[in-house]
């Protein structure tokens with residue numbers, strides 16, 4: 387029983403079916419028939435899988451962890467929940483899963499209010515929440531068997547097959563017989579993901595799913611997420627890795643200090659930011675001077691490249707002409723596509739801890 391999740395600091399106990407492994411999942415009495423009836427009511431909200439309104443969490447110590455969050459996660463999206471450490475991602479996810487009560491505001495998951503409808507909603511949601519807790523004395527495979535056995539809707543006759551398939555999907559087949567306490571962080575993370583994948587789900591909520599994985603493991607998990615999404619599962623994942631979000635997500639929300647900075651389609655988020663002007667030239671000093679004269683900000687010289695923010699209200703053709711008129715020998719002149727990182731920096735005015 388080691389490695390059980392830390393007790394809730396503000397004392398709000400789990401409001402829904404959360405099993406002892408700390409993973410939100412089906413453990414209660416709601417049968418399949420009742421489920422179908424209840425979730426049928428969510429039909430009118432079929433396009434939005436997660437919707438929060440002014441969702442707020444202030445922990446008992448006074449920490450305002452999530453501040454008036456309005457989140458809209460479209461069905462079928464791979465939705466990246468992006469923010470630096472401490473920006474409120476896990477707190478939001480715990481509220482969405484009914485693990486903690488919001489201080490104010492509302493959250494709807496699969497069209498139903500959380501935490502009130504947790505019993506009806508959670509069987510349709512696979513979740514991996516920060517640091518999956520496992521029974522260390524059991525093998526990875528036996529942890530999954532135990533987890534699956536806690537699901538009243540799971541057919542015991544197909545349990546072993548289900549577990550084997552889940553282990554295979556996360557690349558743990560060979561390590562399935564090893565005790566979970568001997569797992570590396572990345573292996574534990576994979577096992578937590580396997581638990582979320584035991585049943586087909588309408589929604590997967592993954593808190594930093596690639597945390598602790600090596601680059602190859604990260605690629606595998608990203609490929610798996612794309613595969614799940616192509617099967618129609620909505621995937622909501624948190625990350626503090628911008629490039630990860632760019633690679634795998636169709637939509638994203640950006641958090642900073644508990645507040646939502648922006649959300650939308652990833653392509654639109656980056657498109658809202660102007661890419662940097664890039665001049666390739668042997669005459670970098672002169673080029674930098676001319677660009678500044680032309681009103682370009684943040685001029686940076688690296689080797690034979692000068693990059694800068696595009697000057698506002700200036701036609702780029704005129705900027706190029708000014709360089710040439712000043713005798714700058716221009717080898718290349720163009721605008722780099724803005725990345726999500728550019729967008730983040732432009733939106734928050736801050737840098738972002740990008741790992742790797």
Ligand SMILES: Nc1ncnc2c1ncn2[C@@H]1O[C@H](COP(=O)(O)OP(=O)(O)OP(=O)(O)O)[C@@H](O)[C@H]1O
Nearest residue numbers: 395445447449451470471472473474475476477626
């Ligand atoms: N149980 C708790 N009691 C009091 N404060 C907490 C608790 N959990 C989190 N916090 C605080 O709330 C804020 C948001 O934390 P949260 O864990 O939601 O951030 P996060 O975005 O998931 O960060 P990370 O990227 O490090 O996982 C932080 O300032 C954190 O210290």
Ligand SMILES: [Mg+2]
Nearest residue numbers: 475476477516
């Ligand atoms: Mg977190």
